[in-house]
Structure formats: C-alpha cells, structure tokens
Amino acid sequence: MNTATGGDRPGSPGPRFDQYEHVPELVPLREAVGKADWDAVQACFATLDSAEKVSFASGLVAGTDGIEGFLRRAAARHPDAPLPRTLLADHYVRVGWGIRSRAQAEHVSREQFDRFHEWLRRAEQILIEVCAEQPAYAHAWTVRLLTARGLELGQAEARRRYDRLSRHHPHHYPAQTQLLQQLCPKWGGSWEAAHGFAQEAVAAAPDGSYSGALVAHAHLEHWLELKGAGAAVYMRDVAVRNDLRLAAQASVRHPDHRPGWYGRGAHNAFAMAFSLGGHHADAAPHFRELGDRPTEFPWHYLSAPADSFVKYRKYALAEG
Incomplete structure (x- = not known):
C-alpha cells in the first residue's frame, strides 16, 4: 500500500505507507531491485554502516513481490556471501507468512499450515548455513527468530537464537521486536x-x-x-x-x-x-x-x- 485517503491538512495527500518514500537514501536500492541488478543492490548494501540498517533494507528487498528468481540467481552466483542467501531466506519467510495469513490459528487451514511450514523450512536450511559460517551476521539471526516462531520451536530455542545474536549485537532492535512477539501468549509465552x-x-x-x-x-x-x-x-x-x-x-x-x-x-x-x-x-x-x-x-x-x-x-x- 503506497497511498491512502484521509489527509486532514491543506495540500496533504494523506498518510503514506511507502517506506522507500520516507528513506530517500534507499531509493537507489529500489531502482536496483526493479532492474534485477545484483551488483547495484550489493553496492547499496555496502554503503550501510550498521546492522540495523542492513536489517531495515533487507526487509524492503525481501518483501518485494516476484523477487524469488532474482535472489536465487544472486545466491547461486555468490554462494559464499551471506547477503543474497539471507535475502532469499527472508523472502521465503514472507511468502510462507502470506500463505498462513494474519488470522488466528483456529482460522488457518491444515493446508495453509503445511505450505507455510514448507516455506519456513526452506528458509531455515539456508539460514543454518549462513549463521554457521557468519555467526555475527545479524539479519540472518533475526530472520531465524521468525522461522523459530512459525515452526513452533518453542521459547527456549527462540531465546537461544536471540542470545547468539546478542553476543555480537546486544541491542539489535529488529531482533528485539521479533523476540517480543515470541514471548507473547499467542506464541506460547x-x-x-x-x-x-x-x-x-x-x-x-x-x-x-x-x-x-x-x-x-x-x-x-x-x-x-x-x-x-x-x-x-x-x-x-x-x-x-x-x-x-x-x-x-x-x-x-x-x-x-x-x-x-x-x-x-x-x-x-x-x-x-x-x-x-x-x-x-x-x-x-x-x-x-x-x-x-x-x-x-x-x-x-x-x-x-x-x-x-x-x-x-x-x-x-x-x-x-
């Protein structure tokens, strides 16, 4: 959703939910993704100076519709690089969660759960390798908090993953928001x-x-x-x-x-x-x-x- 009606100030177009629009530094990233130009995407990420910025930008890329083929090709071209593989895994998680929907569990069908878990297991296999090779790569651990939650691996496992991340990035806000979700009663907390x-x-x-x-x-x-x-x-x-x-x-x-x-x-x-x-x-x-x-x-x-x-x-x- 990019625009919405309902602005209450003269000349206002109304509330706008487009995250790229409000982070102009990332407009070149959107353009690179739109052109399926991996070298340009990588160059954009190379300018980011914090793990939180990498997580933010990764979320925007991974949430792009129809990007799976592009990310699969990038991961194949750069099999030792954590970024393309983590983006691909993040995208898989988003595809899976879209199938599950935001509905409460009792309103999600068995078929939806099966497909949801299938996509999360694909992501988890990629992320296990990335985290083993790059244990300080914050966004991979952050996404693994989503797979832990969706695959119902439990509170202890989610906390273990968060603690592994915290050794390197003790106040990583994106990961904190994910662990908080896990700790709520709806996810067993x-x-x-x-x-x-x-x-x-x-x-x-x-x-x-x-x-x-x-x-x-x-x-x-x-x-x-x-x-x-x-x-x-x-x-x-x-x-x-x-x-x-x-x-x-x-x-x-x-x-x-x-x-x-x-x-x-x-x-x-x-x-x-x-x-x-x-x-x-x-x-x-x-x-x-x-x-x-x-x-x-x-x-x-x-x-x-x-x-x-x-x-x-x-x-x-x-x-x-």
Whole structure:
C-alpha cells in the first residue's frame, strides 16, 4: 500500500505507507531491485554502516513481490556471501507468512499450515548455513527468530537464537521486536515474559535507543488480545500511560536520540498506544514527528489504518 485517503491538512495527500518514500537514501536500492541488478543492490548494501540498517533494507528487498528468481540467481552466483542467501531466506519467510495469513490459528487451514511450514523450512536450511559460517551476521539471526516462531520451536530455542545474536549485537532492535512477539501468549509465552523483556531491554540499552518502543509494542499486543471494553480499560490505565511515558523519554524523546530508519516505526507505536488510551497530549509529539508517515505496524491492527491514523492525529494535535 503506497497511498491512502484521509489527509486532514491543506495540500496533504494523506498518510503514506511507502517506506522507500520516507528513506530517500534507499531509493537507489529500489531502482536496483526493479532492474534485477545484483551488483547495484550489493553496492547499496555496502554503503550501510550498521546492522540495523542492513536489517531495515533487507526487509524492503525481501518483501518485494516476484523477487524469488532474482535472489536465487544472486545466491547461486555468490554462494559464499551471506547477503543474497539471507535475502532469499527472508523472502521465503514472507511468502510462507502470506500463505498462513494474519488470522488466528483456529482460522488457518491444515493446508495453509503445511505450505507455510514448507516455506519456513526452506528458509531455515539456508539460514543454518549462513549463521554457521557468519555467526555475527545479524539479519540472518533475526530472520531465524521468525522461522523459530512459525515452526513452533518453542521459547527456549527462540531465546537461544536471540542470545547468539546478542553476543555480537546486544541491542539489535529488529531482533528485539521479533523476540517480543515470541514471548507473547499467542506464541506460547506470557504477559509477564513479554512485558519483562521489554523493560529489561530498555534498562540495558543506551539512552535514546529504539528499545523503549518495545514497551509500546508489548502494551499494544496486550490490548489486541483483550478486545472489547477490557482492551479500552487496559490502555486507559494510568500505570500503562506512565510506562509509555517513561519508555518514550528513554528512547525517541531522549535528548541523545538520533533519528534513524526505525524511528518512524517507534513513533507510530507510541502514537497509537497513547491514542488508544485517550492520552492524546502524550501522543501529540509523536504525531508531529511523523507528519504523513504511518507504518503498517501497528496501524494494521485497526480496521481502517489510514483513517485511524488521521483521526487520532487530529485528536492529538488538538490537545497537544
């Protein structure tokens, strides 16, 4: 989804979900992928100066429709390079998850599960080799957290994979968001484990890091499971609001925070969490930072993501 109706400011085209559009540095990457030019893709990745940027860019490439053949050819041409193989595995995971869908397990057919697991097993075989050869390659371990979850390998195995990554990249935000999902009850965890991990990650991370947004993620997941009136009461709770305030002040609202590619997602998580609790003044600085730049997560949890973003932004800016 690239555009949506519902802008509430003069001249505004409305909220736009296109991640490339809001990271202009990656426009050459999109062009290289569109031309199926592996050398140009590789050159774009060579300019990235952090494991988090590699994960962000990898997600964009791997999420491109119809890219399997291109990535298979690149992996065959460069059998010792981790990037093309990890991108291919990441793409396989996304294909599999698309077959499974976002529906709750009881609404997913046996055939869907079988095909889902087949794609994840293909990805896992590639990633096992990459991680054995390049144990510090962060994105391969990050994707292996998705395969662990989808293949139902359990909490201990997911934590083992995260710990292996953390030896080299102790605050890798993309991996933290994936482990948090695993720790939620819907994947065999508990709310104590999910909220506990989020708080531990914030405490351990440097001031101004993205890790504080994990607190918002955990509360949004908790809200999603509760549903109905109980969900609204939960998000309005003063303790939840205070949790969110402290986490925001430790991360994207900290003086040491430096805007980066995951910042948009972090601000969106805080904006939606505060908004659902009716804490519109707290949501306002996040919406001001965002402008017309929502992210699919977490707004896809609502029935009309773009319209909901606009509605809550209007409430927030009126109060804050």
